[in-house]
Amino acid sequence: MFYDARTVNQELPNNTRNENRSEEVVVAASIIGGPLAPEIEGIVYFDPVEDGTDVTVIVYGLPDYQPARNGHAPIGPFGFHIHENGDCSVGNSDSPFEISGNHWNPTNQPHGNHAGDFPNLFSNNGFCQMSFFTNKFTPEEVLGKAVIIHQNPDDFRTQPAGNTGKRLACGVIGYYSER
Numbered sequence: 542m543f544y545d546a547r548t549v550n551q552e553l554p555n556n557t558r559n560e561n562r563s564e565e566v567v568v569a570a571s572i573i574g575g576p577l578a579p580e581i582e583g584i585v586y587f588d589p590v591e592d593g594t595d596v597t598v599i600v601y602g603l604p605d606y607q608p609a610r611n612g613h614a615p616i617g618p619f620g621f622h623i624h625e626n627g628d629c630s631v632g633n634s635d636s637p638f639e640i641s642g643n644h645w646n647p648t649n650q651p652h653g654n655h656a657g658d659f660p661n662l663f664s665n666n667g668f669c670q671m672s673f674f675t676n677k678f679t680p681e682e683v684l685g686k687a688v689i690i691h692q693n694p695d696d697f698r699t700q701p702a703g704n705t706g707k708r709l710a711c712g713v714i715g716y717y718s719e720r
């Protein structure tokens with residue numbers, strides 16, 4: 542199942558949730574760049590499959606890659622996670638999206654094995670498309686949480702967040718429908 546990002550950017554009212562869900566209703570997150578990367582836009586789909594979820598991300602406007610230098614982490618590939626709070630308020634513009642909280646980690650695992658630990662996003666002139674399967678949750682279990690794109694790559698070993706640096710973009714996971 543595949544939808545264009547621009548057709549699914551409206552969340553359904555609360556009173557339509559779980560009632561007669563048609564095939565046009567999907568669990569997804571519309572991604573918006575914050576003050577450090579306002580060009581970013583995109584969508585993440587969470588499609589139910591046997592024993593888990595197919596996650597598909599389509600993002601535009603990622604910053605250009607910059608290699609590590611002078612003790613600074615590389616910019617890109619971009620760390621990508623589910624965070625525990627579905628709130629994409631910017632807050633501090635020098636360190637946006639802090640209100641989304643820490644990684645979603647319902648089984649109390651070390652970073653690298655959080656339910657919300659995802660592969661890094663690789664930019665192709667700003668564009669990324671990626672799909673992967675996870676058995677760590679169903680789409681319903683991540684409703685009301687947030688997806689975050691970070692400035693730096695996830696090393697999947699530094700605790701508690703993989704040394705992924707600042708938060709470039711955010712999206713709240715909810716029910717979306719085609720318009």
Ligand SMILES: [Cu+2]
Pocket residue numbers: 620621622623624644689691702705
């Ligand atoms: Cu994160």
